[in-house]
Amino acid sequence: MKEEKQVVASLSGVTKKFGEITALNNVNLNVRAGELLAVLGPNGAGKTTAVRLMLGLSAPLSGKVAVFGRDPRTASARGRIGAMLQVAKVPETLKVKEHINLFRSYYANPLSLQSTLEAAGLTGIEDRLFGGLSGGQKQRVLFALAICGNPDLLFLDEPTVGLDITTRHLIWQQIRRLVQQGKTVVLTTHYLEEVDALADRVIVLNHGVIVAEGTSAEIKSRTAQRKIRCATRLRRNEIENIPEVAAVSQQENRMEILTAQVEPVLRELFILDPNLTGLEVTNSTLEDAFLKIVETKPAAQEMTA
Amino acid sequence: MSSAAAVTVQTPQANPFRVYGTEVKYEFLKTLRQPAYVIPTLTFPLIFYVMFGIIFGGKQALGSVSLSTYMLATYSAFGVIGASLFGFAVGVAMERGYGWLQVKRASPMPPLAYLAAKTAMAMIFSAILVIALFAAGTAFGGVHLSLGRFLGLAGTMIGGTIPFCALGLAIGCYSAPNSAPAVVNILFLPLSFCSGLWLPIQILPKLLQHIAPFLPPYHLGQLALQQVGSAAAGHPLQHVAALAAFTVAFLLLAQRGFKRDDVSINA
Numbered sequence: 001m002k003e004e005k006q007v008v009a010s011l012s013g014v015t016k017k018f019g020e021i022t023a024l025n026n027v028n029l030n031v032r033a034g035e036l037l038a039v040l041g042p043n044g045a046g047k048t049t050a051v052r053l054m055l056g057l058s059a060p061l062s063g064k065v066a067v068f069g070r071d072p073r074t075a076s077a078r079g080r081i082g083a084m085l086q087v088a089k090v091p092e093t094l095k096v097k098e099h100i101n102l103f104r105s106y107y108a109n110p111l112s113l114q115s116t117l118e119a120a121g122l123t124g125i126e127d128r129l130f131g132g133l134s135g136g137q138k139q140r141v142l143f144a145l146a147i148c149g150n151p152d153l154l155f156l157d158e159p160t161v162g163l164d165i166t167t168r169h170l171i172w173q174q175i176r177r178l179v180q181q182g183k184t185v186v187l188t189t190h191y192l193e194e195v196d197a198l199a200d201r202v203i204v205l206n207h208g209v210i211v212a213e214g215t216s217a218e219i220k221s222r223t224a225q226r227k228i229r230c231a232t233r234l235r236r237n238e239i240e241n242i243p244e245v246a247a248v249s250q251q252e253n254r255m256e257i258l259t260a261q262v263e264p265v266l267r268e269l270f271i272l273d274p275n276l277t278g279l280e281v282t283n284s285t286l287e288d289a290f291l292k293i294v295e296t297k298p299a300a301q302e303m304t305a
Numbered sequence: 306m307s308s309a310a311a312v313t314v315q316t317p318q319a320n321p322f323r324v325y326g327t328e329v330k331y332e333f334l335k336t337l338r339q340p341a342y343v344i345p346t347l348t349f350p351l352i353f354y355v356m357f358g359i360i361f362g363g364k365q366a367l368g369s370v371s372l373s374t375y376m377l378a379t380y381s382a383f384g385v386i387g388a389s390l391f392g393f394a395v396g397v398a399m400e401r402g403y404g405w406l407q408v409k410r411a412s413p414m415p416p417l418a419y420l421a422a423k424t425a426m427a428m429i430f431s432a433i434l435v436i437a438l439f440a441a442g443t444a445f446g447g448v449h450l451s452l453g454r455f456l457g458l459a460g461t462m463i464g465g466t467i468p469f470c471a472l473g474l475a476i477g478c479y480s481a482p483n484s485a486p487a488v489v490n491i492l493f494l495p496l497s498f499c500s501g502l503w504l505p506i507q508i509l510p511k512l513l514q515h516i517a518p519f520l521p522p523y524h525l526g527q528l529a530l531q532q533v534g535s536a537a538a539g540h541p542l543q544h545v546a547a548l549a550a551f552t553v554a555f556l557l558l559a560q561r562g563f564k565r566d567d568v569s570i571n572a
Contacts, residue, residue: 052407055411056411057407057410057411075318075413075415076318078411078412078413079318079319079413081411081413082412083408083411083412085404085407085408085411086404087403087404087405087407087408088402088403088404089399089403089404089405089482090403090405090408091335091400091405093334093335093336093338093339094331094334094335094338098331098334101327101331102327102328102331103412105319105323105324105327105328106319106324106412106413106414107319107413108318108319129338142408145408145412149412149413155411
C-alpha cells in the first residue's frame with residue numbers, strides 16, 4: 001500500500017442538481033498529490049460536473065469543494081491549475097502560438113513557448129491559424145493550453161475523445177510524462193483502455209454516485225470473472241443452476257457465462273452437454289467489470305430510457 | 306526556478322498589467338482577422354453617411370449646422386453602437402455557447418480582462434470609424450469642425466461605447482451563438498432609426514419623437530450632436546445619466562443571464 005499523500009483537490013458531500021436532474025449525489029472524492037486519477041462513467045454520469053465543480057465553474061447545491069485547500073474560484077488556486085475541457089469551437093483567427101502565448105501570460109511561471117509546442121506535438125505548425133488545423137491538431141492545442149502554465153494540477157475532461165490513434169498515444173505519453181514530473185492529473189474518460197493505460201486509481205461514477213473506487217486491477221478483480229462462450233443445446237436456466245456460475249446471457253446462438261471458477265463450470269457443462277462446440281474462455285476486461293458495476297444499480301433508481 | 310520550497314503557500318501571480326495588455330493585443334488580432342465583423346462595422350456607417358449625409362443632405366442647413374455636420378454626429382453614434390453591439394453580443398454568445406469561455410474562466414485570467422479587452426476593441430473600432438466619417442465629411446460634405454469639436458466628438462463616441470458594450474454583453478449572455486447576430490440586428494436597426502440616428506429626429510413622426518428618450522441610442526445621438534455644435538435637446542449631463550442608468554441595467558441583466566449557465570448541463 002502506498003502511503004497517504006496530501007489531498008490537493010476534494011469534493012466533500014457534494015450534491016449538484018440541474019433542475020430536476022441530480023448530477024451528483026452526496027459525492028466524496030479526494031485527489032491526492034502526484035496521482036493520476038481517472039473518473040470513469042457512462043455519458044451523463046456526472047464526470048464533467050465533478051470537474052466543473054473542482055474548477056470553480058459551477059457551484060455545488062450543498063457540500064464543499066476545495067482545491068489546494070482553497071475555494072477553486074480564487075486566483076491563487078487557479079494559478080496552479082490547468083484544464084482541458086470539451087470545447088465545440090475555439091476562436092479560429094488566432095495562430096497556434098498566439099493562443100499559447102495568451103494563456104502563458106495568465107501564469108506567473110509558465111513553460112516556454114518552445115517546450116509547450118514540443119510537449120503538445122505542435123512544433124512546425126505554430127504559425128498556422130487555429131481555424132486551419134485538423135481535428136487532432138486542434139485537440140493538441142487545447143492540451144497545450146492546459147499545460148503551458150506549468151500547473152501542479154491538471155484536469156483533462158475526455159482529452160482524447162474522437163481522436164486518431166497517433167494523437168491519442170501522443171497525449172497519453174505526455175500525460176505519463178507529467179505524472180513522472182510529479183504533477184497531479186484528473187482525467188475523465190469513457191475509454192476503458194485509456195484508464196488501463198494510464199490511471200493509478202479509478203473512480204466509477206454512475207447516475208451521480210460513486211459506484212466503485214480502486215486501482216484498475218482492483219476494479220477488475222471486484223468482478224474478477226472470466227467469460228466462457230460456447231454453442232450449446234442447454235437452456236439458460238440449466239446453466240444458471242450450476243453453482244459457480246455468476247451470470248448467463250444469450251448472444252445470438254452463443255451462451256456467455258461469467259464465472260470466477262472456470263474449470264468446475266466447464267466440467268459440469270461437458271457433463272450436461274457433451275456436444276458443446278465453439279468454446280472460448282477469455283479474461284474479463286475492465287470493460288466487462290465496468291459494465292457490470294454500472295448495470296448493478298438499485299431498482300429504485302431505474303430510469304425509463 | 307527550481308526552488309527547494311516545492312509547496313509554496315502563496316501562489317505567485319502573473320503581472321496584471323501585462324495580462325490586460327496581452328489580452329487586448331490578441332483580441333485585436335483576432336478581431337482584425339474577422340472580415341465578417343470588420344467590413345460591416347466600418348463600411349456600413351460610412352456608406353450610409355455618404356449617401357444620406359453628403360449626397361442627399363450636403364450643405365443644406367439643419368438648425369445651426371449643415372445636414373452633413375448633423376449627420377456626421379448621428380452616423381458616428383450609429384457606427385459606434387454597431388461596433389459595440391456586434392463585437393460583444395456575437396463574440397460573447399459564441400465564446401459562451403461553444404464552451405470557449407469556460408476554458409478561459411478555468412484559467413487564472415482575471416475575469417475583467419476578458420471584458421476589458423472586448424471593450425477596448427469596440428473603442429478602437431469606434432475611433433477608426435469617427436476618423437473615417439470625419440475625413441469623408443470634411444473632404445466631400447463641406448464639414449468644418451474645429452480640432453476641439455472633433456476631439457470632443459471622438460471622445461464622446463469612445464466613451465459612448467460603454468453602455469452598448471453592456472447591452473451587447475447582455476445579449477451575448479442570453480443568445481445562442483447562431484441567433485446573436487439576428488438579435489442584434491432586430492434591436493440595433495429599429496432602435497437607431499427611432500432614436501434619430503438615420504434621419505434627423507425632427508422629421509420623424511411625433512409619436513417616435515416621444516418614444517425616443519426611452520431608447521439608449523437617442524441619448525448618445527444627442528450627446529454627439531452637442532459636440533458638433535448642433536442645438537440638441539436636454540442638458541448633456543441628463544444624457545450621460547440616462548446612459549449610465551442603462552449601463553447598470555444592462556450589466557445586471559447580463560449577470561442574470563450569465564448565472565443561468567450554471568443551471569443548464571451543457572453550458
